[in-house]
Amino acid sequence: MATSDAPDAVPSFDTSQPTIARVYDALLGGKDNFAADREGAALYLQYVPDAGRCAIENREALVKGVQYLARSAGIDQFLDIGSGLPTQKNTHEAAQEINPTARVVYVDVDPIVLAHGQALLATNDSTIVVTADLREPQTILDNEEIRQHLDFSRPIALMVVGIHMHFHDDEKPDEWVRTLMDALAPGSYLFITDFVDTGEPLQKNMERAGLESLGNGWIRTPERIEQHFLGMPLVPPGLDFLARWFPEEPDADVPDAAELQPWQRILMAGIAKKE
Numbered sequence: 001m002a003t004s005d006a007p008d009a010v011p012s013f014d015t016s017q018p019t020i021a022r023v024y025d026a027l028l029g030g031k032d033n034f035a036a037d038r039e040g041a042a043l044y045l046q047y048v049p050d051a052g053r054c055a056i057e058n059r060e061a062l063v064k065g066v067q068y069l070a071r072s073a074g075i076d077q078f079l080d081i082g083s084g085l086p087t088q089k090n091t092h093e094a095a096q097e098i099n100p101t102a103r104v105v106y107v108d109v110d111p112i113v114l115a116h117g118q119a120l121l122a123t124n125d126s127t128i129v130v131t132a133d134l135r136e137p138q139t140i141l142d143n144e145e146i147r148q149h150l151d152f153s154r155p156i157a158l159m160v161v162g163i164h165m166h167f168h169d170d171e172k173p174d175e176w177v178r179t180l181m182d183a184l185a186p187g188s189y190l191f192i193t194d195f196v197d198t199g200e201p202l203q204k205n206m207e208r209a210g211l212e213s214l215g216n217g218w219i220r221t222p223e224r225i226e227q228h229f230l231g232m233p234l235v236p237p238g239l240d241f242l243a244r245w246f247p248e249e250p251d252a253d254v255p256d257a258a259e260l261q262p263w264q265r266i267l268m269a270g271i272a273k274k275e
């Protein structure tokens with residue numbers, strides 16, 4: 001595996017403040033977190049007792065999306081931004097199960113992801129981890145390691161899964177994603193999950209937990225989330241709650257949204273195709 005730092009570089013972590021990656025890891029039941037992160041996770045669980053199940057369902061949606069992209073859409077290159085800490089099934093595992101030659105770049109701003117990715121990917125030459133910032137999309141596009149690993153003349157799946165909520169609309173996250181999508185070949189895809197606001201109290205509680213623990217974690221209307229896709233057409237079934245979202249089986253018999261548990265109406269997913 002290649003990494004963006006020397007192999008023996010040991011990043012230092014500020015463990016006194018919670019980080020998004022480590023709080024999410026704590027919610028998923030992982031071990032790569034510190035006391036401040038566990039306190040952050042506890043706050044989420046106080047406001048949304050099923051926050052851990054939301055995180056697990058988000059990971060399951062990530063896998064469903066990658067399976068669709070690798071199998072049905074024939075994608076063999078993945079740029080997974082805000083990839084998070086390695087957990088049970090990761091993008092490279094889901095993709096390479098279907099296509100062993102699939103190439104994956106993990107990008108995360110939190111250096112702990114790089115540290116743990118090194119161990120996980122020591123024997124996987126098709127996957128690299130890079131520390132970089134979505135807010136500086138051009139630096140991602142200019143990154144030599146990424147350019148050597150992915151062929152930008154062919155379609156790439158850009159994954160921005162579980163990240164938009166951490167940025168306020170005033171920061172214009174859609175513009176960062178637009179810069180990245182503009183650099184991708186026709187036939188590329190954009191895969192997003194985000195916190196939704198359809199007026200339910202538990203959705204608002206999720207936002208409160210995020211704002212109090214991390215200082216971010218906003219909810220958005222479905223109409224606003226659709227704008228993240230930059231006008232590109234969504235593949236069926238479109239944007240939907242995670243439990244109803246099966247891009248490989250868009251006609252699957254799914255429960256009505258009203259039949260879902262309230263915690264299952266906190267996140268939505270969608271995939272769009274660049275024509």
Ligand code: SAM
Binds near residue numbers: 024166
């Ligand atoms: N994508 C994974 C998933 O859905 O399971 C992880 C989602 S986790 C909630 C959000 C991740 O985005 C964290 O690992 C965090 O470090 C990362 N992140 C936050 N801000 C970022 C930024 N500006 N650039 C890159 N990654 C970022």
